[in-house]
Amino acid sequence: MKLMWRYTLRYKKLLFFDFISVFGFILIELGLPTILAMMIDQGISNQDFDYIKRMGILMVVITVIGIIMSISLRYFSSQITSRMVAAIRDDLYAKVQTFSHTEYESIGVSSLITRTTNDAYQIMLFMQNILTAGFMTPMMFGMSLYLIIRTSPSLGIYVLGSLPVLLLAVILIAKYSEPLSSKQQKNLDNINSILRENLSGLRVIRAFVNEKFEEMRFRKVNNAYTDSSKSLFHLMAVAQPGFFFLFNVVMVLIIWNGTIQIDSGQLEVGTLIAFIEYIFHALFSFMMFATVFMMYPRANVSALRIQEVFDRDPEIKDNPEGIEMPEQKGYVEFKNVTFAYPGHSESPVIRNVSFTASPGETVAFIGSTGSGKSTLIQLIPRFYDVTEGQVLVDGEDVRAYKLKDLREKIGYIPQKAQLFTGTIAENMRYGKEDATPAEMREAADIAQATDFISQKPDGYDEILSEGGSNFSGGQKQRLAIARAVIRRPEIYIFDDSFSALDYQTDAKLRARLKKETTKSTVMIVAQRVGTIMHADKIIVLNEGDVVGIGTHRELLETCPIYYDIAASQLSEEELA
Ligand SMILES: Nc1ncnc2c1ncn2[C@@H]1O[C@H](COP(=O)(O)OP(=O)(O)OP(=O)(O)O)[C@@H](O)[C@H]1O
Incomplete structure (x- = not known):
């Protein structure tokens, strides 16, 4: 009452x-x-x-x-x-x-x-x-x-x-x-x-x-x-x-x-x-x-x-008195991070993970399904808060920032491309409200989306129905990538975002991204070794534990789990 x-x-x-x-x-x-x-x-x-x-x-x-x-x-x-x-x-x-x-x-x-x-x-x-x-x-x-x-x-x-x-x-x-x-x-x-x-x-x-x-x-x-x-x-x-x-x-x-x-x-x-x-x-x-x-x-x-x-008090609380954004641009560091989902404190899905990622670097995460890859990267934009340890962005704990400031630094591309009812242009402007047509074209070009957009009768004004159901899985993924690219973030987080792309498009997209993201930190979760083998640093997860960190070559020699994953996907020559 x-x-x-x-x-x-x-x-x-x-x-x-x-x-x-x-x-x-x-x-x-x-x-x-x-x-x-x-x-x-x-x-x-x-x-x-x-x-x-x-x-x-x-x-x-x-x-x-x-x-x-x-x-x-x-x-x-x-x-x-x-x-x-x-x-x-x-x-x-x-x-x-x-x-x-x-x-x-x-x-x-x-x-x-x-x-x-x-x-x-x-x-x-x-x-x-x-x-x-x-x-x-x-x-x-x-x-x-x-x-x-x-x-x-x-x-x-x-x-x-x-x-x-x-x-x-x-x-x-x-x-x-x-x-x-x-x-x-x-x-x-x-x-x-x-x-x-x-x-x-x-x-x-x-x-x-x-x-x-x-x-x-x-x-x-x-x-x-x-x-x-x-x-x-x-x-x-x-x-x-x-x-x-x-x-x-x-x-x-x-x-x-x-x-x-x-x-x-x-x-x-x-x-x-x-x-x-x-x-x-x-x-x-x-x-x-x-x-x-x-x-x-x-x-x-x-x-x-x-x-x-x-x-209801939200678990993730904004920090309205958040600190000023530091000068550094896009450094990410995990310091002894352990995380258990709320209500499951007895079984953490991430255990004592530490690594760093710097601007210009591509850091990839690989591991069997359920090993904690998506969970781990969701700690950066604070979709969840760590149970123990710290996630630092530009040297400061993510909890010290205003949520808005923190998330504005990040271009997040989720596992399932979530698009909204409206035109292609409106969906892309979700990443940057005041994006110019030139910026939109460029983002679409980087995301390898230009071809299919131009084939649509209304181009950028083509309407997406609820959840983007009138677009293919690969088209939706590319639009989701373009939406993140358009804001030119300091940190890119790709959560298995290339899975619906054919190998050729995947390769072209990554090559274009590499050129465009020389000043950003790129983090990629992937199931395909081919998608991440050229990353500067690959982190191998197994049931929440980091079991290997290194380049593709290093891991083939030092990490049996990585070797097994690679061996199941690559040819003899590629492995050699
Ligand atoms: N919201 C949730 N609540 C409780 N447990 C969850 C939740 N989401 C994921 N998990 C559990 O956390 C573990 C890690 O899941 P996560 O999605 O991070 O794995 P993943 O490595 O990304 O897997 P995949 O490659 O299949 O996407 C799994 O055991 C999963 O069951």
Whole structure:
């Protein structure tokens, strides 16, 4: 609730108008039956047509004002809630941007999407009700109750008697619906997660003819969601008719006793009509409030899920007081680095690794799959922080820099070329916002992308669909390389980024890169010995340990693991 009010109170002016509209609306709603009672008891009983006419006109005026008030109530409440939910989403997005891989992995990307979309929506729905019915109903109820007691205390007893029963029912329903709501949101997370996986892995599913299996998997989570929703609906389905039943019982008792009182001359007809109207407002506002109250557990679950994201402290913290960038440009040093993934401290995937890389140098990493190559290079842009030891860039610990400054030094090309919806040019400008067409052409040329770009009907304006699915794996890799090259970074990190290229393109690209990166430090992770054999320094990893450092020639003689990898890929002559 705190989160909801914190955001709602940002719009104090709108809230004030919302409040005024509520107040006006109630005055009018309760004013009409009072005037009607006066019209019947004084106008009709005394045959005073002038009085009846005046009261009639007053009722029309009041009704028109009532309509205006109810429209403005809707207007102000929807203004507040839509702005509020937009602000929550913006803040969630900004917060999620500060997360490191650890938070993404522990909360789950699908859950983050549900929290930003559906949970925020649940809050909007609830606040919309609070700002209309939630504000209005307690006031309407209080004022109706006052009018009820004032008009006829003996009949008012029935209303007062029914209240504890209603209150108990509302509390019980809210209590039972809270765990159901929490389950429902978690089930929605699961639906999103399966859906995401299925849609992005459509080709694999089809290739393995696993549509039926996936359908079952989806049906299972969908059914779980349906079951939790059904339980909630059942609860409400029992609650509403129950309330109506009680409501009608009270009404019958009042009309019954009211007619007896009219018969004995204790009550006038108009007063009973007004009285019934007050009771209708009192009980109806109570029921509306109960409905809003019953929505609270669900909104509260959503608010807690959102608050959990806001409260989450990212593992990788920026250093806003980060040091000035030193003069040196692109020196990288690992000093006794050990790293274990968060939650797996007992089994480090990098153990006591030390090496240096200097500008103009190409340092390559090779090793069997899972040996820790990608993990190791991800420590440089601080996607993760070391568990022990230090990673230094230009002589300073990477944790001493502002994250932005550190990452601006680096051109990172991930294992899976991640491109964005938009044109080729827009994707390349991701590396350098103000890149000129000449810079773009040059970067594409270095990345060996010019040929295929020029063959596209729209050239640099060719549109990439979601995830770049209308481009081949090798084309995507080259665009990802061009995106990094365009910023002319001090440190290049290629994480197995040549794997989808044919040997000829791979060789041409590396030759061009070598010429262009004479002042940069180039770090390459590769599976192919051919890709890295000309590197100045090759680091061989085996299950997180460095088992060899040297040039291709040196390692062939000194490192049996490297020799085995090379022997499995190169010819006799190349090995000799
Ligand atoms: N996010 C993660 N959480 C926990 N363990 C992880 C995570 N990512 C990787 N690992 C584990 O860390 C080890 C090293 O993985 P890494 O991706 O660095 O290997 P790699 O040498 O790059 O492999 P490949 O050549 O297959 O890409 C593996 O055992 C892997 O299972």
